[in-house]
Amino acid sequence: MAINYTWDCKTVDVKTIDGNEDTVFNVHWRLTGTDDTNTVSDAFDGTVNASATVYGTQILDTSDLSSFTAFTDLTNDQITGWVESAIGEDEVTELKTNVSNQIAELVTPTQETKTIGE
Numbered sequence: 001m002a003i004n005y006t007w008d009c010k011t012v013d014v015k016t017i018d019g020n021e022d023t024v025f026n027v028h029w030r031l032t033g034t035d036d037t038n039t040v041s042d043a044f045d046g047t048v049n050a051s052a053t054v055y056g057t058q059i060l061d062t063s064d065l066s067s068f069t070a071f072t073d074l075t076n077d078q079i080t081g082w083v084e085s086a087i088g089e090d091e092v093t094e095l096k097t098n099v100s101n102q103i104a105e106l107v108t109p110t111q112e113t114k115t116i117g118e
Contacts, residue, residue, distance in 0.1 A: 002035070002036050002037060003035050003096075003100055003103060004033065005032070005099070006031070006033075007029060007030070007031055007076070007084075008029065008030040008031075009027050009029045009076055009079040009080045009082075009083050011027070011028040012026065012028065013025060013026035013027075017062050017065060018065055020065055022071035023062055023065065023068070024060060024074065024079065025062050026057055026058070026059050027057065027058045027060065027079055027082070029055060029080075029083050030054070030055040031053065031054050031096070032052070032099070033051060033052055033100060033102075033103055034049050035051065035107065036049060038050045038103075040106050040107065050106045051103065052099045052102035052106065054095055054098055054099055058086050058087060059086075060086055061086065
């Protein structure tokens, strides 16, 4: 099972800091993993690659804006780098492990949900 991870860090909170308009100070992120080998049933009786997502927010350190980038020049990759740096390598690894475990549960369930009395 090879999982491809994708960050979506395009939703941000901005404010003016030290005269820099639209300074990103908080990022609403999503980390999605998609299994390129295993598929699962979808809601329309088809199949899709197994995937899972975790999400959160990350406040960024804005104390040094010497390399400020204008909002219109920002990219998802750049903001993803900021988020990964702020979160830290160990936490990024934990997030990816969480996504991987969710995908494994989708592919080979170890539990099921039942309704009592029906």
